[in-house]
Amino acid sequence: MLKIRNLEAGYGSLTVLRRVTMHVSPGEIVTMIGANGAGKTTLLSTLSGLVRARAGEVLFSGRDISGLPPEQRVAAGCSLVPEGRQVFQTMTVRENLLLGASVLRKRGEGSKTGEELDNVYHLFPVLRERQHQLAGTLSGGEQQMLAIGRAQMARPKLIMMDEPSMGLAPLVVKQIFFIVRKLRDEGITILLVEQNARAALGIADRGYVLETGRIIVQGPSEELLANRDVQRAYLGRDLDAER
């Protein structure tokens, strides 16, 4: 579904991503974990087209999308749920969701908007209850659900999520991760970027660890959960000390 080879990106004279190579297969939940400032957001911004890649390849469904602007990548079926939710604060919940469906008309699927809206309301009943409320007045968890629902409205093949658990209470995080799994069950492939490594590896099939812009470890989730370096750095567990 998504294949990235030797991707480099940054801001001005600052290079953030260095030769990042990874892939996401159809139907997978893949997680990318890393500390604050590792370059996770930069990676997703580059994949969604908000930041230009300096080198490397981004293949989506076999097609090179690295030159496309964000709106065309969304139209191709690759959506991002950005860091910090970024819902349209001054607009209602329903308007936010309808905006998410903007590409459907371009794709000639405009008639599916209503069906998809029902779908999202079914997945997030609280959004239906609040559909006429301004998005800015929702709680953090509800805004995160709205951001996910908005991405879903575009009927994407792949959803990339940037730290959906950020700033949320543990119970809400659980709910969000439950939804992520449900989306996968509906056939959407997921690239989940997280600092909350334990929770992310808990639902992912595979994971990558990003450190200062480089991928340092990769593998199936169970393997990463058992990896000593990963445990020490990201799971808050020091086996040497425990011994």
Next chain:
Amino acid sequence: MSAELFFQYLVAGVTYGIIYSIVAIGFNIIYNTTGIINFAQGEFVMLGGMTAVTLNGFMPLPAAIVVAVLVTMAIGALVEIVFIRWLVNPSVLRMIIITIGLSILIREIALHVWDEKVRALPYFTGTSVSSIEVGGVHISPQVLWVIGVCTVIVIILNFFFSCTSMGRQMRACSDNRNAARLCGISARNMVTLSFVLSAGIGALAGCVVSPITYVQYDSGTGLAIKGFTVAILGGLGNSMAAVAAGILLGVLESFSIWVMPTAFKDALSISILLIILFARPSGLFGSREVFSMKEF
């Protein structure tokens, strides 16, 4: 002052005020999608009026107005595509200089095309001396045209922004540009559209007022200053507040000649502009927090 005279002044004030509001809404539409002030907004009003006057020589008035509005919209699109679209993250100062330059450019071209002569469209109904009695006050029918057309513009715009998918997409761009792009909305096209829309309503306003105020190659400048004052007074970006602020300024100006010489009438809006910018830059109706988040 007699009641009759009071109402005459009030009506005159409201008429001018509504025109200022329309210019201010033009500022706001572009400001909301781009974060920039288009100082060439007054020129769109002038272009609308001038083009309609010229076209009216070849075709009936309604057709001339429609074509003039369309031509001005095309010019608005052209201006955006040629001068604005290709800029990558321009600074606010750079945008201000570009739009001021544009306003000078358009004015000079208008001077070459139409010379310095003052022109006007004929009265839409009746003549300059006909009047309609409303509640004991005599009003020129053109005043009713101005108020009517501008009210319809405001209602249609409101409908456009709240109920159509394109209007929603424009609002999304002003709310959060990157999030809008991530929804698959082409922010660039929305910017072009905002120029087209602003040019169109400016041109239409220019057509309906021209019988009363006349139009000349440089009449956009004065309107731009008034419109800008109103946009700031109402709180930048807030179009409904602009209507209230516009009427307020128009009425203030109209009554100002009772206490000040007529020559100071135009100085009034500049004074208000300066006072507002110093004392309450978020405008009469805006909240300070919202304002501090905007770039200007």
